[in-house]
Amino acid sequence: MEKLQRNERLAAMLKIMIDAPGKIFNLGSFSDMLGSAKSSLSEDMDILRGTLEKFGLGTIETIPGASGGVRYLSLPGEEKVKTLLNTLSSELSRKERILPGGFLYMLDIIYDPQMVSDLGMVFAEHFLHTEADYVITVETKGIPLAFMTARYLNTPLVIVRHYNEAADGASVNINYISGSSKTIQTMVLPLRSLKRNSRLLFIDDFMKGGGTTRGILELAHEFECEVAGIGVLIQTLKPEKKLVDNYFSILTLKNVNEEEKIIEIEPTGRNREIK
Amino acid sequence: MEKLQRNERLAAMLKIMIDAPGKIFNLGSFSDMLGSAKSSLSEDMDILRGTLEKFGLGTIETIPGASGGVRYLSLPGEEKVKTLLNTLSSELSRKERILPGGFLYMLDIIYDPQMVSDLGMVFAEHFLHTEADYVITVETKGIPLAFMTARYLNTPLVIVRHYNEAADGASVNINYISGSSKTIQTMVLPLRSLKRNSRLLFIDDFMKGGGTTRGILELAHEFECEVAGIGVLIQTLKPEKKLVDNYFSILTLKNVNEEEKIIEIEPTGRNREIK
Numbered sequence: 001m002e003k004l005q006r007n008e009r010l011a012a013m014l015k016i017m018i019d020a021p022g023k024i025f026n027l028g029s030f031s032d033m034l035g036s037a038k039s040s041l042s043e044d045m046d047i048l049r050g051t052l053e054k055f056g057l058g059t060i061e062t063i064p065g066a067s068g069g070v071r072y073l074s075l076p077g078e079e080k081v082k083t084l085l086n087t088l089s090s091e092l093s094r095k096e097r098i099l100p101g102g103f104l105y106m107l108d109i110i111y112d113p114q115m116v117s118d119l120g121m122v123f124a125e126h127f128l129h130t131e132a133d134y135v136i137t138v139e140t141k142g143i144p145l146a147f148m149t150a151r152y153l154n155t156p157l158v159i160v161r162h163y164n165e166a167a168d169g170a171s172v173n174i175n176y177i178s179g180s181s182k183t184i185q186t187m188v189l190p191l192r193s194l195k196r197n198s199r200l201l202f203i204d205d206f207m208k209g210g211g212t213t214r215g216i217l218e219l220a221h222e223f224e225c226e227v228a229g230i231g232v233l234i235q236t237l238k239p240e241k242k243l244v245d246n247y248f249s250i251l252t253l254k255n256v257n258e259e260e261k262i263i264e265i266e267p268t269g270r271n272r273e274i275k
Numbered sequence: 276m277e278k279l280q281r282n283e284r285l286a287a288m289l290k291i292m293i294d295a296p297g298k299i300f301n302l303g304s305f306s307d308m309l310g311s312a313k314s315s316l317s318e319d320m321d322i323l324r325g326t327l328e329k330f331g332l333g334t335i336e337t338i339p340g341a342s343g344g345v346r347y348l349s350l351p352g353e354e355k356v357k358t359l360l361n362t363l364s365s366e367l368s369r370k371e372r373i374l375p376g377g378f379l380y381m382l383d384i385i386y387d388p389q390m391v392s393d394l395g396m397v398f399a400e401h402f403l404h405t406e407a408d409y410v411i412t413v414e415t416k417g418i419p420l421a422f423m424t425a426r427y428l429n430t431p432l433v434i435v436r437h438y439n440e441a442a443d444g445a446s447v448n449i450n451y452i453s454g455s456s457k458t459i460q461t462m463v464l465p466l467r468s469l470k471r472n473s474r475l476l477f478i479d480d481f482m483k484g485g486g487t488t489r490g491i492l493e494l495a496h497e498f499e500c501e502v503a504g505i506g507v508l509i510q511t512l513k514p515e516k517k518l519v520d521n522y523f524s525i526l527t528l529k530n531v532n533e534e535e536k537i538i539e540i541e542p543t544g545r546n547r548e549i550k
Contacts, residue, residue, distance in 0.1 A: 007285055011326040014286055015333070018293050020389060051286040058290070099444040105467055107443060111434060113426035114295060139415045140436060147419045151388035159386060161415060168382060169374040192380055 120148025395423025
């Protein structure tokens with residue numbers, strides 16, 4: 001193979017690392033692929049790290065040791081997160097979003113690939129320290145968010161369903177009571193979905209009473225797993241007392257006034273995070 | 276702002292473009308952000324394009340005209356696709372995957388962020404020419420695949436559900452007959468989900484009889500939309516005659532022999548694509 005220019009090495013390695021965020025790459029494998037000395041590649045990593053950090057585009061982390069290497073982390077940076085959450089709050093406050101019954105239409109937001117990617121980065125950054133083995137969610141609306149969070153954390157995704165499907169084999173079923181509507185609902189998860197003694201990160205789009213989250217805690221217990229983190233895009237201000245008390249929310253929906261067409265929603269704020 | 280080195284410009288622009296695949300960026304906006312002349316940036320794009328193409332990592336397309344610019348396309352390349360599909364076929368052929376009833380366990384594959392990203396690229400490349408306005412899927416198992424396809428095509432995602440939810444406003448409901456089980460099922464899509472006269476790309480994980488796809492065609496009709504493409508990860512060999520006859524499948528499941536524990540699954544093959 002002809003000798004590569006530094007420009008080419010940088011572009012190729014950056015692209016490969018961004019495609020697998022969180023995955024650890026051995027410098028030796030890049031060395032084989034690009035035909036360059038590890039010392040040059042190490043300098044390349046410094047350049048990439050410096051550039052990414054300068055523009056708030058994430059970072060490259062060096063992990064020491066035999067199984068070590070480098071990995072790309074998609075840290076969005078404080079300024080970018082602030083802009084994102086303000087944009088999102090004002091978009092979700094548009095009065096055209098109010099639906100009969102005081103609901104808020106937000107499917108266009110929570111299924112939008114660009115928005116979901118950015119929000120997935122926010123969750124991934126917040127929960128990086130939990131060292132979760134899986135990201136788990138309940139069908140349907142939180143799936144894109146949970147998927148992108150799993151992608152940025154480099155973990156598998158697990159989806160809990162409301163109905164049994166023969167095609168997925170034996171499953172664990174639990175009943176739980178929805179926190180807000182007080183109705184009994186079912187959660188189904190195939191036995192093969194989770195390894196026992198795993199750490200789970202639960203991601204969902206919305207939390208009102210916290211009943212679904214409570215259900216996930218019970219389900220995790222049946223699989224002998226631990227819920228190491230709970231993240232929701234939007235929590236409602238009321239009821240203030242949820243069925244779970246240790247979670248991270250990105251936005252807080254304070255009020256929807258159907259008659260006067262006013263929606264109050266705002267970033268929850270790191271310092272106002274409910275413990 | 277201090278003047279940036281070419282290395283830094285390359286890394287920053289590449290990262291920004293990869294984060295929004297398919298999105299058109301004006302060179303002027305990069306010029307403002309990086310403080311460099313457009314002519315230098317244009318040379319930078321040539322370097323990035325050359326490097327990406329050399330390693331089969333996608334390309335950068337230049338779009339002429341007033342609303343033109345550059346965009347990153349995540350084309351996986353023939354060699355990479357071949358390796359991916361062979362890996363996938365042999366992984367799905369493992370006899371441990373056979374479930375009672377002759378079903379195949381594949382949740383770990385269709386929810387795996389890295390695998391789903393790679394497959395999303397395959398769909399996106401195949402359907403780039405359809406110029407779809409939306410990617411559409413039916414809950415639940417195809418959602419990650421459809422989401423990543425939408426991300427690479429830079430379109431919104433739309434998820435059809437099986438049950439009504441008050442929180443999403445007025446919806447169109449249709450009944451359809453499942454092609455394989457012959458049971459009547461319901462599809463629900465909120466009215467606000469789609470603009471009329473749009474082009475849709477339907478992505479799903481599995482096609483047996485084609486009943487679900489037929490349902491999507493009917494639903495699209497109710498929204499005055501056109502289905503411009505149909506892509507499934509796995510089609511079954513039988514029944515050979517599906518309820519739809521113009522689709523793209525990545526893998527073909529030929530047989531599951533529950534007694535002898537043999538699974539036959541292979542890449543559908545571009546030349547064997549059913550038209």
